[in-house]
Amino acid sequence: MTLTADQTIEALRAAGEPTRLRVLSLLSGEELSVMELSGILDQSQPRVSRHLKLMTDAGLIERFPDGARVFYRLSSDPLARRLIDTILDLLDDEAGAADDRRLEDVRREREVAAGAYFERIAPQWDRIRSLYVCESAVEAAILKAAGDGPFERVVDLGTGSGRMLTLLGKQARMSVGLDLSHNMLNIARANVTRAGLDKVELRHGDIFATRLPAQSADRVLVHQVLHYLADPAAAVAEAARLVAPGGRLLIVDFALHQIEQLREEHQHRRLGFADEEMRRWLAEAGLTPAAPIVLPPDTDGLTVCIWTAEREPQTDARAA
Numbered sequence: 001m002t003l004t005a006d007q008t009i010e011a012l013r014a015a016g017e018p019t020r021l022r023v024l025s026l027l028s029g030e031e032l033s034v035m036e037l038s039g040i041l042d043q044s045q046p047r048v049s050r051h052l053k054l055m056t057d058a059g060l061i062e063r064f065p066d067g068a069r070v071f072y073r074l075s076s077d078p079l080a081r082r083l084i085d086t087i088l089d090l091l092d093d094e095a096g097a098a099d100d101r102r103l104e105d106v107r108r109e110r111e112v113a114a115g116a117y118f119e120r121i122a123p124q125w126d127r128i129r130s131l132y133v134c135e136s137a138v139e140a141a142i143l144k145a146a147g148d149g150p151f152e153r154v155v156d157l158g159t160g161s162g163r164m165l166t167l168l169g170k171q172a173r174m175s176v177g178l179d180l181s182h183n184m185l186n187i188a189r190a191n192v193t194r195a196g197l198d199k200v201e202l203r204h205g206d207i208f209a210t211r212l213p214a215q216s217a218d219r220v221l222v223h224q225v226l227h228y229l230a231d232p233a234a235a236v237a238e239a240a241r242l243v244a245p246g247g248r249l250l251i252v253d254f255a256l257h258q259i260e261q262l263r264e265e266h267q268h269r270r271l272g273f274a275d276e277e278m279r280r281w282l283a284e285a286g287l288t289p290a291a292p293i294v295l296p297p298d299t300d301g302l303t304v305c306i307w308t309a310e311r312e313p314q315t316d317a318r319a320a
Contacts, residue, residue, distance in 0.1 A: 014058035033075035040102040155217040158225035162188030166195040178205030218247035240285030246313035255303040282309040
């Protein structure tokens with residue numbers, strides 16, 4: 001499949017302007033909101049929005065509303081991405097250096113705000129989580145989705161208070177929990193010790209670059225983490241990378257919702273996820289997704305989804 005001449009010309013025209021080239025370069029790193037792009041580019045939001053609309057209409061980028069905010073990312077179409085990659089490869093690397101510095105400032109601001117939030121609420125973390133959903137029902141569903149075990153190695157990314165480690169720890173011969181918050185890790189250590197688990201390693205680590213061996217865990221969990229992240233698809237890809245042949249990834253997060261105050265009060269970046277979006281990320285990461293487990297709230301509140309996906313078992317060629 002190829003682009004027609006008219007489609008190619010339209011795409012090149014849409015890209016062929018200095019600000020729009022800057023936008024493509026910025027979005028090649030991560031999805032960004034109109035407000036963030038406006039700040040990085042030092043241009044008004046209406047002006048930036050006009051550029052974004054033109055590139056969206058040309059199929060170069062994708063627009064997706066998330067509550068009261070609108071985010072943009074590069075097109076997921078392979079042909080459009082090939083064209084964008086070619087254009088960006090031809091750009092002078094230093095041309096966007098100032099934009100990259102301002103993007104780093106945006107990232108640091110996010111990290112500082114998120115870090116301060118987690119350090120502040122760490123002692124009340126499990127209580128705050130319980131305000132959203134019936135945690136006992138969610139945990140029962142997680143145990144069912146994880147399977148009976150025993151598991152050779154369980155990895156919990158963004159482990160927080162370590163609840164997933166204590167929930168699955170007795171079924172695992174070895175468990176690893178990663179988190180960026182030292183305060184959270186200290187709480188997790190206390191909870192793991194209280195649960196009588198000794199084969200648990202807790203380490204300071206980044207969900208986007210875990211430094212753990214590929215295909216090394218038969219159960220990987222990402223529990224109530226993705227909605228805090230600027231690039232949840234990248235975190236899904238890294239989590240999937242850790243899943244061993246025949247292993248399973250469990251992602252627990254919210255379905256799409258419109259509770260906007262969670263952004264300011266609890267640092268949520270995304271207001272939940274669509275099933276189609278999550279299943280696409282899992283498939284692109286090389287896993288086979290299953291139908292999600294959907295847990296609506298007992299009263300007004302947030303619906304929790306448990307997405308699972310597996311890596312195909314290795315086949316023994318000698319048995320053929």
